[in-house]
Amino acid sequence: MAYFQDVSSRVAFWEARRACEMDGGALLSIESLDEQRDIEHLLQEMRTGSVGGSSISDGDFWIGLRRVDTPTHTNPEPISNTLSSCPDLYQWTDNSPATFRNWYFDEPSCGGEACVVMYHQPTALPGLGGAYLYQWNDDRCNMKHNFICKYEPESHLVKEHGDRPEGGATGMLLVYIIIPTIPLLLLILVASGTCCFQMLSRSSPRTKTAVTQSALWISNTPKVDSMEV
Template sequence: MFVLGQKVCFADVKHPCYKMAYFHELSSRVSFQEARLACETEGGVLLSLENEDEQKLIESMLQNLTKPGTGISDGDFWIGLLRSGDGQTSGACPDLYQWSDGSSSQFRNWYTDEPSCGSEKCVVMYHQPTANPGLGGPYLYQWNDDRCNMKHNYICKYEPEIQPTDPVEKPFLTNQPGGTHESVVVTEAGESYLCVLMSQLKNCALNQCFMLTPGKPFMWFKDVVL
């Protein structure tokens, strides 16, 4: 589901776009630094979240991908928050977390009793839909600090001002009558991808791309409503 260097998710002049890199095979998941490098190689950054609205947007995208049998399942996602300095036992530890893209956003969405600090300097967004709820409720979408060498999925963000340096072939677009999205199949260097263009969220045009293994059937998301 992931090919390093492929530029398949581009923002428009006003809105960012997001790429969920989810790996069914655990051996394909990556460390924080690997995820960060993958996003930056494609002209993006590891996800930073500016406010609750953006958090809810990402949650909605993940919910639409969680389909029995064909969609994503358990597997946390790296986001671009990490701790600077030591502060392992300091009460100020939560204040030491900063966004790797330089964002000054103070928005946080920690799970109950997180961050636990210690040797856990990097941050994931929980995505454990089959896990039993904990003290803070389901392990879904709230944040947890983790060791940076752990292997997870990740989410990239592409800001409006970032433009691709390498062109892709002109995509083939199909409109879905009565739906709230367009599907876009992009082919580049023999690799195939499916993009879902969200168009009815607070009148903003947002897009979301998912890399698919060549030769496998495309995932199809019908009547996506956020």
């Protein structure tokens, strides 16, 4: 799971899809109620901080479901369709069977909203969105959200991370990435380099001065006349 504490760092649907594919995975597809419950359980654990070491707050997650009349990220405007056929036009980006759905009761709304998020606003009151929790909602593809990737068991990420989450969905590994730590590491690296540069800059003149003073002392030392001795 890629979760961004900084809201401005969240990504559009096509960026999320590309990020998953670059790691050899795909945006999450959910093909049964059991898999849906597995994801909900993992999100609940992450919210309490029992997975990943820190809790997550409000923020919806892109999953790999989109309306097929939206061709590509270069042309995100959906082609016209009738409301009656709209729900049947949604397919998984990895071409897996698209039979299970967990829509909120009045979704999909269709129109200009063609990509799907799993709603995750746990602090919302029931009358203001709390009832949506973990259900699906279609949204504009250029909106910025967190996202969930899935990986095959033989994926290098699965081998590197070892244990799969307890109750994890079959055939996938969900990876929790803490993005906000990257700027901190870069700041520490820059600060360390600056300190080293300043130390070297200060030490160089001192060495040169010491050598100059030594040379002056030698040149001013009286010479001994061997004839007088």
